[in-house]
Amino acid sequence: MSLTITLATMRRILAQLRHDHRTLGLLIGVPSLLMILLRYVFDRPGAFDRVGPMLLGLFPFVIMFIVTSVGTLRERTGGTLERLMTMPLGKLDLLLGYALAFGLVALAQVGVVLAISLTWLGLDLNGSVGSLVLVAVLDALLGMALGLFASAFARTEFQAVQFMPAFVLPQALLCGLIMPRGQMAGWLEAVSDVLPLSYAVDAMQEVSREPGFTGALARDVGIIAGCTLLALVLGAATLRRRTG
Amino acid sequence: MMSSSPAVSVRDLLVERGGRPVLHGVTFEAPRGSVVGLLGPSGCGKTTLMRCLVGVQTVKGGAVSVLGEPAGSPGLRRRVGYSTQSPAVYADLSVGENLRYFASVLGAPRGDADRVVEEVGLGRHRDQIAATLSGGQLSRANLAVALLGAPELLVLDEPTVGLDPVLRQELWELFRELAERGATLVVSSHVMDEAGRTDRLLLMREGRVLSDSTPASLRASTGADDLEEAFLQVISQRAGSPT
Ligand SMILES: Nc1ncnc2c1ncn2[C@@H]1O[C@H](COP(=O)(O)OP(=O)(O)OP(=O)(O)O)[C@@H](O)[C@H]1O
Numbered sequence: 395m396s397l398t399i400t401l402a403t404m405r406r407i408l409a410q411l412r413h414d415h416r417t418l419g420l421l422i423g424v425p426s427l428l429m430i431l432l433r434y435v436f437d438r439p440g441a442f443d444r445v446g447p448m449l450l451g452l453f454p455f456v457i458m459f460i461v462t463s464v465g466t467l468r469e470r471t472g473g474t475l476e477r478l479m480t481m482p483l484g485k486l487d488l489l490l491g492y493a494l495a496f497g498l499v500a501l502a503q504v505g506v507v508l509a510i511s512l513t514w515l516g517l518d519l520n521g522s523v524g525s526l527v528l529v530a531v532l533d534a535l536l537g538m539a540l541g542l543f544a545s546a547f548a549r550t551e552f553q554a555v556q557f558m559p560a561f562v563l564p565q566a567l568l569c570g571l572i573m574p575r576g577q578m579a580g581w582l583e584a585v586s587d588v589l590p591l592s593y594a595v596d597a598m599q600e601v602s603r604e605p606g607f608t609g610a611l612a613r614d615v616g617i618i619a620g621c622t623l624l625a626l627v628l629g630a631a632t633l634r635r636r637t638g
Numbered sequence: 639m640m641s642s643s644p645a646v647s648v649r650d651l652l653v654e655r656g657g658r659p660v661l662h663g664v665t666f667e668a669p670r671g672s673v674v675g676l677l678g679p680s681g682c683g684k685t686t687l688m689r690c691l692v693g694v695q696t697v698k699g700g701a702v703s704v705l706g707e708p709a710g711s712p713g714l715r716r717r718v719g720y721s722t723q724s725p726a727v728y729a730d731l732s733v734g735e736n737l738r739y740f741a742s743v744l745g746a747p748r749g750d751a752d753r754v755v756e757e758v759g760l761g762r763h764r765d766q767i768a769a770t771l772s773g774g775q776l777s778r779a780n781l782a783v784a785l786l787g788a789p790e791l792l793v794l795d796e797p798t799v800g801l802d803p804v805l806r807q808e809l810w811e812l813f814r815e816l817a818e819r820g821a822t823l824v825v826s827s828h829v830m831d832e833a834g835r836t837d838r839l840l841l842m843r844e845g846r847v848l849s850d851s852t853p854a855s856l857r858a859s860t861g862a863d864d865l866e867e868a869f870l871q872v873i874s875q876r877a878g879s880p881t
């Protein structure tokens with residue numbers, strides 16, 4: 395792996411986004427809009443304080459999943475991946491290039507939503523803004539890594555888009571957003587225990603409730619980071635230099 | 639001697655794609671500094687053979703050696719340039735951005751992107767988004783990527799398809815110039831009048847090499863002046879002979 399190639403790949407992905415104003419606008423604008431909607435749907439400060447941070451963890455996850463799975467599928471079908479595979483680019487260079495580029499986008503995305511939430515929408519946070527940003531960016535990277543992995547199983551962009559409900563919605567249902575995980579049937583809770591999004595949402599709840607960087611939060615952060623690495627390794631295994 | 643060993647040496651190459659045999663024991667060599675043409679009807683396996691040379695095709699059997707190493711070796715990734723049949727560039731980036739990205743992946747010198755963009759005659763379109771290029775311009779942008787970093791072997795899959803005679807002429811002059819500087823070129827084509835510009839000519843059909851010779855000796859052995867005619871004769875001779 396090479397730092398020059400990783401950074402060049404990051405710059406290339408950011409340049410692609412820069413040319414695509416609409417996607418960039420959607421990436422930044424949609425989560426903010428949803429947050430504003432949510433605030434006025436609840437219209438009770440307590441409920442918004444509880445659900446808001448969880449969604450701050452969910453949005454970057456979902457959006458990065460879609461953007462990355464479609465983006466890498468385009469590299470596969472457009473032949474650019476094959477071209478890169480004939481060049482001295484390591485698989486890790488490509489994956490880390492994606493991770494860095496989308497990590498930066500996630501930072502901007504979370505920054506804007508958070509700024510709007512804390513000022514205009516009056517979100518009340520017990521924990522620090524720093525830990526919230528950390529967890530949100532990690533969630534984004536987790537979504538990105540799973541998206542990279544999922545794209546290996548899609549042949550067309552239609553399929554890739556369908557993976558969003560297939561990979562993400564079950565996790566969203568079971569992660570404790572709709573029903574606290576402790577109140578679910580035992581087998582459902584067991585399933586939710588092995589789904590990474592559960593820990594993403596758990597971490598966000600921790601940040602919104604507890605003022606310090608608690609042990610539970612550290613555990614969640616570790617699990618999210620571990621799942622992200624695992625998905626990246628699995629994603630790397632799906633990138634083949636030689637194909638049929 | 640390193641310099642006298644062939645740039646490409648393929649022996650008994652077997653490839654299956656989608657469960658069907660596509661190359662049935664292809665054998666040929668490309669001497670260093672030569673331009674080798676790869677001709678044959680659609681679906682005969684030209685692209686598959688080229689994918690083997692650059693090491694992205696899974697092969698069933700046989701040996702492919704490129705610049706003295708097995709095809710696809712990490713050491714070859716800077717020394718071999720490949721331009722795919724369907725353009726493989728980022729449609730949402732400009733020509734210059736595409737070239738600068740691939741140049742930094744290859745570790746090519748600064749200014750290489752500017753050099754190749756002029757070589758393929760796209761200087762005026764440097765800042766144009768690839769998706770808005772015409773078909774011929776896009777295929778030249780695709781070719782430019784293969785020229786980055788001055789590779790020793792260039793594998794070019796139908797680089798002149800869809801171009802007008804003037805541009806084709808210019809590109810073949812460029813290929814000749816590159817070969818004179820010592821590069822080896824393997825170029826596939828459908829156009830028979832281009833075949834006469836090669837040093838060696840490989841005629842393929844249904845995954846086999848029908849003839850491997852120079853354009854002049856192909857004309858002589860078939861008694862046909864026209865290479866298209868010669869190609870048709872080779873095919874009918876083979877069809878007539880028992881296997
Ligand atoms: N991904 C694939 N899966 C299965 N079969 C394939 C695949 N790609 C190519 N083939 C088959 O392999 C054979 C050789 O294809 P190839 O692309 O090498 O032909 P070609 O000589 O380059 O043709 P053309 O001149 O039309 O580009 C064809 O019969 C084709 O249908």
Ligand SMILES: [Mg+2]
Pocket residue numbers: 684685686723795
């Ligand atoms: Mg072809």
